[in-house]
Amino acid sequence: MEPVLTKYVREPNSFELDFFLTHDGYQGLKKALAMQPNDVIEMVKASGLRGRGGAGFPTGMKWQFVDKKTPNPRYIACNADESEPGTFKDHLLMERNPHLMFEGCLIGCWAIGAKVAYIYIRGEFYHVQKILEDQLAKAYAKGYAGKNVMGSGWDCDIVLHRGAGAYEAGEETALIESLEGKRAQPRIKPPFPAVSGLYNCPTAVNNVETLCNLPSILTNGAEWFARLGPEKNGGPKLFCISGHVKKPGVYEASMNTTLQDLIFNYAGGIRDGHRLKAVIPGGSSVPILMPDQLDVPASFDAVQKAGSMLGSAGIIAMDETTCMVWVAKNLMHFYAHESCGKCTPCREGGDWLYKILDRIERGEGEVRDLDLLTSVSNNIAGKTLCAFGDAAATPPLTTLKNFRAEYEAHIREGRCPIPADWRAGTALAAAH
Amino acid sequence: MSFHPLMPYGEGWHKSDRIVAAEGQPFAFTPDRVRQLEEICGKYPPDRRKSAVLAALYFVQEQQGYLTANAMRHVAEFLRITPAEVEDVATYYVMFYRAPVGRYVLQVCRTLSCALGGAERVVEALSEKLGIKVGETDASGMFTLMEFECLGACDRAPVVMVNNEYWHERLTPENCSKFVDDIKVRGEAALSGCYLKVEN
Ligand SMILES: Cc1cc2nc3c(=O)[nH]c(=O)nc-3n(C[C@H](O)[C@H](O)[C@H](O)COP(=O)(O)O)c2cc1C
Ligand code: FES
Numbered sequence: 002m003e004p005v006l007t008k009y010v011r012e013p014n015s016f017e018l019d020f021f022l023t024h025d026g027y028q029g030l031k032k033a034l035a036m037q038p039n040d041v042i043e044m045v046k047a048s049g050l051r052g053r054g055g056a057g058f059p060t061g062m063k064w065q066f067v068d069k070k071t072p073n074p075r076y077i078a079c080n081a082d083e084s085e086p087g088t089f090k091d092h093l094l095m096e097r098n099p100h101l102m103f104e105g106c107l108i109g110c111w112a113i114g115a116k117v118a119y120i121y122i123r124g125e126f127y128h129v130q131k132i133l134e135d136q137l138a139k140a141y142a143k144g145y146a147g148k149n150v151m152g153s154g155w156d157c158d159i160v161l162h163r164g165a166g167a168y169e170a171g172e173e174t175a176l177i178e179s180l181e182g183k184r185a186q187p188r189i190k191p192p193f194p195a196v197s198g199l200y201n202c203p204t205a206v207n208n209v210e211t212l213c214n215l216p217s218i219l220t221n222g223a224e225w226f227a228r229l230g231p232e233k234n235g236g237p238k239l240f241c242i243s244g245h246v247k248k249p250g251v252y253e254a255s256m257n258t259t260l261q262d263l264i265f266n267y268a269g270g271i272r273d274g275h276r277l278k279a280v281i282p283g284g285s286s287v288p289i290l291m292p293d294q295l296d297v298p299a300s301f302d303a304v305q306k307a308g309s310m311l312g313s314a315g316i317i318a319m320d321e322t323t324c325m326v327w328v329a330k331n332l333m334h335f336y337a338h339e340s341c342g343k344c345t346p347c348r349e350g351g352d353w354l355y356k357i358l359d360r361i362e363r364g365e366g367e368v369r370d371l372d373l374l375t376s377v378s379n380n381i382a383g384k385t386l387c388a389f390g391d392a393a394a395t396p397p398l399t400t401l402k403n404f405r406a407e408y409e410a411h412i413r414e415g416r417c418p419i420p421a422d423w424r425a426g427t428a429l430a431a432a433h
Numbered sequence: 434m435s436f437h438p439l440m441p442y443g444e445g446w447h448k449s450d451r452i453v454a455a456e457g458q459p460f461a462f463t464p465d466r467v468r469q470l471e472e473i474c475g476k477y478p479p480d481r482r483k484s485a486v487l488a489a490l491y492f493v494q495e496q497q498g499y500l501t502a503n504a505m506r507h508v509a510e511f512l513r514i515t516p517a518e519v520e521d522v523a524t525y526y527v528m529f530y531r532a533p534v535g536r537y538v539l540q541v542c543r544t545l546s547c548a549l550g551g552a553e554r555v556v557e558a559l560s561e562k563l564g565i566k567v568g569e570t571d572a573s574g575m576f577t578l579m580e581f582e583c584l585g586a587c588d589r590a591p592v593v594m595v596n597n598e599y600w601h602e603r604l605t606p607e608n609c610s611k612f613v614d615d616i617k618v619r620g621e622a623a624l625s626g627c628y629l630k631v632e633n
Contacts, residue, residue, distance in 0.1 A: 086546065
């Protein structure tokens with residue numbers, strides 16, 4: 002598939018407005034502005050575009066749910082919080098193609114009748130934000146944002162909002178809370194943001210990559226987009242591949258491409274002298290797939306059928322030097338640290354799980370700890386306001402399911418069964 | 434006593450470390466920052482100045498290095514919200530410092546992809562070089578060492594952020610000593626940056 006989103010990212014000045022304008026920039030917006038907002042929504046629905054932030058929810062449908070009868074303002078909140086471990090695609094898009102995101106935000110605003118798009122960008126991406134500020138000022142100066150957008154008589158603002166380090170701020174209702182100047186903690190749903198979101202006004206929260214797909218849908222048509230991938234999984238997709246592969250990076254491909262192909266061809270396969278042990282296909286929150294489960298298209302539906310989720314398309318490949326108890330412990334540290342603290346099961350349970358995994362990994366675990374892990378995990382999953390709880394329960398549950406023998410070896414031998422000098426993260430690993 | 438039948442619930446199993454920042458010196462934003470902050474407030478509805486609280490706290494940090502109770506009260510007045518609302522936010526987000534930090538805060542990513550690439554060894558090497566543990570500042574006041582969670586650049590593991598802003602990619606344990614020495618001499622210019630070199 003010819004790249005769509007990353008076609009020009011290798012050009013040294015691909016982020017500049019002038020470059021963008023000479024490469025079909027803002028043509029999708031121009032088309033949209035000549036259409037009725039509702040027709041834009043219909044077109045996005047027909048394209049089958051699904052959200053790239055993790056849940057894969059159809060974007061057109063989300064926009065249709067936005068309350069259009071309200072006398073209140075409506076908002077687009079662009080989710081540029083990208084914090085799911087293993088994910089770095091929005092980072093690339095914003096750094097190399099910021100105007101594509103701006104154009105997507107504006108198309109979204111036109112479609113749902115919003116006059117402001119807030120881009121919530123994680124605090125750690127300040128180097129990216131500086132590029133965005135610069136380019137946004139140029140877009141304003143040339144009439145692509147602000148008053149009278151592209152001479153249409155329609156006004157629309159884009160505001161960059163810097164976060165300050167919180168994974169949970171990526172969850173859509175927590176993002177809204179954070180935009181309002183509060184702790185990034187989720188709200189009870191319903192009401193969904195489409196009915197009552199930012200400042201209690203109808204809000205569509207869309208991921209950066211999702212919005213970046215809109216201009217090409219407008220210019221090339223819904224059918225073109227749908228045909229790029231399997232049924233209901235159309236369009237180009239960015240895959241972030243990291244871990245023990247030869248060529249980690251962001252790769253654009255259709256969702257017809259198999260996970261196998263992505264890891265072994267696109268990313269060059271596993272580093273020399275090693276073999277694949279396990280793959281996390283959609284960011285740290287999704288279940289592990291084993292090497293014999295990878296011959297499936299990397300689409301939302303096929304990966305789910307294989308027993309995991311495409312999530313944010315953050316593919317982490319691990320070779321045989323990787324201790325799976327250590328993996329679970331590493332990720333559990335993340336979830337325990339990032340829990341927002343609102344729901345008790347996640348706030349307390351995450352910390353417990355980390356401590357249990359830590360003692361097993363150090364060789365101080367007991368056999369009954371395995372049941373304890375399962376029990377605590379199952380008491381978090383599905384028992385919290387947002388999907389963080391399910392995500393937090395995943396590392397222990399999925400590693401126990403696939404690598405129970407490794408846990409038992411830790412407990413039996415009182416140490417990690419993988420020799421210290423070739424464990425992941427030692428000098429040997431650093432040579433990749 | 435236990436919340437869970439299989440769970441020993443003793444000393445050290447409960448985390449609660451609410452720290453209120455020290456009073457500090459009297460604080461007021463410089464006129465320039467007042468102007469900039471008013472401009473930022475203008476991007477939100479007039480009755481929603483609170484939305485600018487993160488921006489205001491970043492300004493405090495820019496002006497005096499870290500947050501103090503005096504500064505947080507000033508932010509509250511500025512945004513017409515209560516000091517508790519400011520404290521609530523300041524104690525939640527990890528990029529705000531509530532105590533003095535070194536001139537260079539090294540924020541090493543420790544999450545899975547970076548750890549697969551040796552981040553644990555990087556932390557050890559930096560810790561040894563600087564003679565401090567994670568969370569501490571060295572005697573010269575030049576460096577603070579911190580661990581961060583996934584920074585969103587996992588293909589360039591291990592990644593280090595410096596002072597919430599500057600980035601360095603692919604820091605290996607072997608290079609840590611030189612890395613620190615370079616920063617001492619050249620400051621931020623010693624860092625590789627994270628401006629994508631697309632090399633797929
Ligand atoms: C704990 C948690 C963290 C999330 N982090 C992100 C994130 O960093 N970026 C993102 O786009 N979506 C994130 N999401 C998904 C959002 O809640 C939401 O589904 C998404 O932004 C919707 O946009 P989309 O429909 O375009 O995918 C997260 C969800 C959860 C539960
Ligand atoms: S794991 Fe370190 S940047 Fe993602």
